[in-house]
Amino acid sequence: MLLIRCPYCEEERPELEFRNAGEAHIARSTDIAGESDDDFEKFFFIRSNPKGIIYERWRHMHGCARFFNAVRDTVTDKFVMTYKAGEPKPAKLPGVAK
């Protein structure tokens, strides 16, 4: 079974306790009513869908229930690292050449 490290529980836990919650670091506009339709479409519908490294929100649904962020490789399904919600995108990824 895939193990995912929860940054709040501070340990690896079985994947069955987790839920994916979509791409991370997508900021909602502070003036959503003033957005153009095109900008709103980008914010609301368009996702990067990369082959390789993706930044995602995950939720430890059946554990501490907290949302957190994870860096995952969509090719290998390997989790590179996880970090707490609200923390910035990590500048360096462990073990990933770039």
Add this chain to the structure above:
Amino acid sequence: MAKAAAKKTAAAASPSVDRRPALAGRSTTATGVKVEVLPPAERISLRAPEASVAALSKALGLTLPKKPKTSASKGGRTALWLGPDEWLVIDEGGNDPLADCATVAALHSAVGISHRNIAISVAGPAAEATINAGCPQDLSLDAFPAGAASRTILGKAEIVLLRTSDDAFRVECWRSFSDYVFTFLSEGARDAAG
């Protein structure tokens, strides 16, 4: 008519009416493990920021644990860490943790969930194997020692697991899941024994 209705309401609210908890008294025994529904208890779901923890601990008469996957117990009352600002408090001594929290002015949310949950005891040398029949967590004594507590899953149902001693667990689940959870544990007990 109104009189009859009023009478009926009074009768329903009367404490003399028998309370019939879900699965009351059910138990099953297999080689090395006993699965048994525990008596009703008082329970609260507690959410509080860091700044309120000391005042709540004082009112509850135990220190709310701050470390993940741990619990604290005192005088028939146990507080289980569920999340960074969330605890499940269980009182088996007949005292009401909700009333104790009501005396605290510091910001918090305490919700009475006594009747939402059913507790099932799984005890014996095969208890660990019985729960692992449907729970994917590492329940070895190194990873999950006595006193460890965690929200997790058993089969398709969410549970809260507390290890009360090296070979005994308390499984808390929602009332509506209790039939499934009890049956699952009974099957797990049979497998663990076999």
